[in-house]
Amino acid sequence: MVWETIRLALRSIRRNVLRSFLTLLGIVIGVAAVIAMITIGNGTTQKVRTDISSLGSNLLVVRAARPDRGGSTSFTPRQLDDKDLDGLRKGLTNAKAVSAASQKSVRVVYAAGNVAADVTGTDTDFFVARDWNASTGRLFTEQEVRGGVNVCVIGETVRQQFFGAGDPDGLTIRVSRMGCRVIGVLQPKGTSGFGQDQDNVVMMPLPTFQRRIAGNRNIDAIYVAAQDGVSTSTVQEGIETILRETRRIAPEADDNFQVRDMTQIADAMASATATMTGMLGAVAAVSLLVGGIGIMNIMLVSVTERTREIGIRLAIGAHEKHILIQFLVEATVLSLLGGLIGIVLGLSLAGAASLALSIPFAPSAAVILLAVGFSALIGMVFGFFPALRGARLDPIDALRHE
Amino acid sequence: MARDPLISFDKVWKTYGQGEAQVHALSGVDMTIGRGEFVAIMGPSGSGKSTAMNIIGCLDTPTSGRYDFLGIDAGRLDRNRRAVLRNLYVGFVFQGYNLLPRTTAAENVELPLIYRGAPSGERHERAMEALEQVGLMGRQNHTPAELSGGQQQRVAIARAIVTRPTLLVADEPTGNLDTARSHEIMELLTTLNAELGLTIVMVTHEADIAAYAQRTIGFLDGRIASDTRKLEVA
Structure with a gap:
């Protein structure tokens, strides 16, 4: 039927x-x-x-933020600083890498050419956290970071702009009036999901950046990579506990920082x-x-x-x-x-x-x-x-x- | 003539319209038709013969009075119950054949069995049997457009008898056919009446067609005007 x-x-x-x-x-x-x-x-x-997962799904980003209520009423939030960084480095047991970074978009000059690039001051852990290596040359060392040496690693886009097919190793570019020796080129990462060219960058040691480019000792962001097999939420809890201590936040007050993992951003x-x-x-x-x-x-x-x-x-x-x-x-x-x-x-x-x-x-x-x-x-x-x-x-x- | 009554009208009225515009299609008709009878209903148009036929076939119900079919008070049944009654006990043959277009003879004949929920194997077998009874073997895959008028009416008769009904209602079954074809169809109906004991009620306005029946009921102005039986030839 x-x-x-x-x-x-x-x-x-x-x-x-x-x-x-x-x-x-x-x-x-x-x-x-x-x-x-x-x-x-x-x-x-x-x-x-x-x-985003190419950035690392185990990656957490800590930034300063104004608390929702309580705490400081000032317009700008209290910046992250060395104390916070040291606290996290010592206190977090389940982190693979803890890295500080500050960033500014500045004009970079080589010979007659000039280009606006994202200049980041950071440390060696940054490359561990982001799982990023040099395609030619090398990355900067811990000694160079501690010493605040004028060396930099450039992204593929910057290399192509200035050097075409050539090898920039050992040449000096000018980053906002500061001379900086190129020691390596980063592996290309392409355009991010946010439409940003991740290769239009210049990386240098954080102290160099703070002293010569930013003119302050602020840290914009702390990147924490969780150890393999450890959930980001566990690490996030650890970060929050430590930072509330280093930033002396009263128990009833809200956090004056935020921790987000890449899945939340996604x-x-x-x-x-x-x-x-x-x-x-x-x-x-x-x-x-x-x-x-x-x-x-x-x-x-x-x-x-x-x-x-x-x-x-x-x-x-x-x-x-x-x-x-x-x-x-x-x-x-x-x-x-x-x-x-x-x-x-x-x-x-x-x-x-x-x-x-x-x-x-x-x-x-x-x-x-x-x-x-x-x-x-x-x-x-x-x-x-x-x-x-x-x-x-x-x-x-x-x-x-x- | 004390046959088991199959159809019994008791003061059946059928009225259309309201008040001034009221028309009585049937005005208190009493009649009885026994099992196995072959009855012709005659009368001019407007005499109520079609209305009577619709009530007999359980397509319609009386406005007042009682209609018993198979001992069931069929005039009081709702339309779905009457549909079941028609499906089980009544076969219809119409003047205009009323076959489904673009549908093969076999499928047309199977149709009533579909509404009975018969499985397709059994349907097909019984359809072929019915087509054989009406002399249409080998035409089962023809559509109505590929068949002559006489053949189409044979398919319609096969569809009517495929359910092995008790009653066959025929509304001017030869109205669209030429004389030779008409007599063939009447021969077929006579054979079905004689061999299967099928009760046939046929509406016609042609005397020579009515002559095939054993009994002729004449309608006039919503009443029975005459009721004559053919003398049995010994």
Whole structure:
């Protein structure tokens, strides 16, 4: 019985191919839009996540922050300093690396060329925490950091700007009027998920940076890499306990610093993407509604056209429910067909987009199943009224219908 | 003539419309039709014969009075119960054949069995049997458009008898056919009546068609005007 009803529905749809296709268009567009949007959205989120995990998923970033309540009321938060750094270095037992860094965007000059680059003053642990090495030359040593020597390691973009294919080892560049000997080039990291060129950088020892570039002893951020197998939240708790002590925060006062791990930053990015997807989803929902009304319209036409057929079926013993189910199944099959075409179209669009935007193609089985279910539901909801109308026909009148 | 009554009208009225515009299609009809009878109902248009036929076939119900079919008070049943009754006990043959277009003869014949929930193997077997009974073996895969009028009416008869009904209701079954084809169809109905003991109630306005029946009931103005039986030829 079920199979016959579905076969009957398919036959009736085939009989009016063009009309059926036009009816489906609304559903096709709606479902295709949803599928494409979500697939592209997922791809973007995945890209952001891999970018961030390339920074190190075990990495925590500590920054100074104004407390939510209590503590200092001054506008600028209390900066991180050497005491905080020493406290963390001594107190944290489950950290692989604890590194301080300060950053400033300054003009870097070599010969006739000049470029604006992110200049970072840091220590040797930074490269451990970020899992970053030199592609040519070497990184600076602990002695060089302690001594505040004027040496620097440059990123791939800076190297290309100044030296083309050449080797910059031993040459001196000027960083904000300070002469600085290049000792190595960093491995290229490419563009981050935030659209930032991670290779347009110059790295130098932190004391050198503080004295010659920043002119203060502030530390912008402390990077902590958790040991393998230790969860970032455990390390985060340790950091918070130590810093509340070194920064003498009263028990009832809020933290005047914040600790975030890279997954939290990734989540923030993902939620921005989700908002976009949600808005576009609303547009798709309108399209699906229009599609549903189209199905209702065509089913009403179908019921009217086949009044005589309904009469015959009722006369030879069909129940109201048989007629109801017949037309309901027809509407559902029609709508489902639209959904399937929409899924194929949506996935093709997303595939093309992921090639063009070089993001991963990330179809979601759950969303595809949801689209199938939803299009079936639309068929049932919008097919119900026409089907009921057919089922309620009087067999004598229906048989008389021309 | 004390046959087991299959159909019994007791002061059946059928009224359409309200107040001034009220029309009585049937005005207190009493009649009994026994099992195995072949009855022709005649009368001019508007005489109430179609209304009577619709009530007999359980498509319609009386406004007042009582209609018993198979000893069941069929006039009081709701439409879904009457649908079950039609499916189990009544076969319909219409003037315009009323086959489903673009659907093969076999599928048309199977249709009533689908609503009975019969499995497809059994449906097909019984459809082929019914097509054989009406002399259409080998035409089972033809659609109505590929069949002549007479053949289409044979498919319709096969569809009516595939459920092995007690009653066959025929509404002007030869109305769209030429004389030769009409007599073939009537021969077929006569054979079914004789061999299967099928009760047949047939509406017609042609005397030579009515002559195939054993009994002719004449309707006029919503009442029975005549009820004549053919003399049994010994």
